[in-house]
Amino acid sequence: MITYVDATSKSRRSPGIIPLHGEEGFAGMRKAGQLTAEALDILTDYVEAGVPTATLDRIAYEFARDHGAVPATIFYKGYRHSLCTSLNHVVCHGIPDDRPLREGDIVNIDLTLVVDGWHGDSSRMYPVGEISRKAERLIEVTYAGLEAGIAAARPGNTTGDIGAAIQTIAEAERMSVVRDFVGHGLGRLFHDEPNILHFGTPGSGVPLKPGMIFTIEPMINLGRPHVKILSDGWTAVTRDRTLSAQCEHSIGITETGCEIFTLSPKGLFNPLAARSGQ
Numbered sequence: 001m002i003t004y005v006d007a008t009s010k011s012r013r014s015p016g017i018i019p020l021h022g023e024e025g026f027a028g029m030r031k032a033g034q035l036t037a038e039a040l041d042i043l044t045d046y047v048e049a050g051v052p053t054a055t056l057d058r059i060a061y062e063f064a065r066d067h068g069a070v071p072a073t074i075f076y077k078g079y080r081h082s083l084c085t086s087l088n089h090v091v092c093h094g095i096p097d098d099r100p101l102r103e104g105d106i107v108n109i110d111l112t113l114v115v116d117g118w119h120g121d122s123s124r125m126y127p128v129g130e131i132s133r134k135a136e137r138l139i140e141v142t143y144a145g146l147e148a149g150i151a152a153a154r155p156g157n158t159t160g161d162i163g164a165a166i167q168t169i170a171e172a173e174r175m176s177v178v179r180d181f182v183g184h185g186l187g188r189l190f191h192d193e194p195n196i197l198h199f200g201t202p203g204s205g206v207p208l209k210p211g212m213i214f215t216i217e218p219m220i221n222l223g224r225p226h227v228k229i230l231s232d233g234w235t236a237v238t239r240d241r242t243l244s245a246q247c248e249h250s251i252g253i254t255e256t257g258c259e260i261f262t263l264s265p266k267g268l269f270n271p272l273a274a275r276s277g278q
Contacts, residue, residue, distance in 0.1 A: 223242030
């Protein structure tokens with residue numbers, strides 16, 4: 001059973017209880033989302049061969065500190081970094097380290113900044129120098145899937161419509177949607193109801209209502225959808241070692257559609273479009 005409640009009356013995650021936010025929540029999410037997007041824009045200049053992901057993590061931390069924000073992942077369930085940096089066959093939750101990026105890598109950088117108690121959550125892909133055509137195509141399809149999911153995020157639709165739109169895009173290109181990780185509600189909580197599956201059946205799932213705030217963050221694999229978690233307890237990789245890509249926006253359902261809180265101020269969210277000047 002699904003119950004919708006005023007977000008101001010909800011202080012913790014409760015299964016099946018979905019908060020609906022008013023203008024205060026949307027204003028808070030705009031501020032947090034824009035700062036997160038600005039940080040991810042700045043990292044674009046530093047993602048190049050020879051740079052360790054630990055350096056990117058330090059830059060993100062210093063940016064947050066200088067802007068009065070806090071990275072939500074620091075000490076979250078024992079995690080110790082500002083970013084997740086997922087390279088090549090890493091699906092998500094890759095841990096920054098001292099290994100340098102290499103020409104031809106693709107890396108997803110995932111950042112959540114907490115601003116005045118609100119969580120701005122976004123991730124995007126970064127190519128390292130010249131990348132292979134198959135890597136380019138994977139990124140293109142992943143971004144197309146996110147766009148299709150966002151287009152389906154409107155009142156009268158359901159979470160299943162979002163998932164079905166993404167799944168259709170990926171599978172039409174003989175790629176697969178990861179099942180093990182989902183989008184999620186957020187706001188003053190880092191993770192809240194509902195879960196947003198990136199696959200599904202149209203009309204299934206939770207009905208979308210104005211005031212809902214959540215992420216859409218599809219993970220698309222070149223090969224099969226199966227993943228495994230490494231011994232560090234965080235890093236998820238493709239079982240068949242094929243490339244994986246992800247991109248993520250935080251959005252809020254409005255009366256007529258949805259608002260994206262994490263748009264790139266410099267138009268850099270889609271790296272391939274930015275490179276070609278689109």
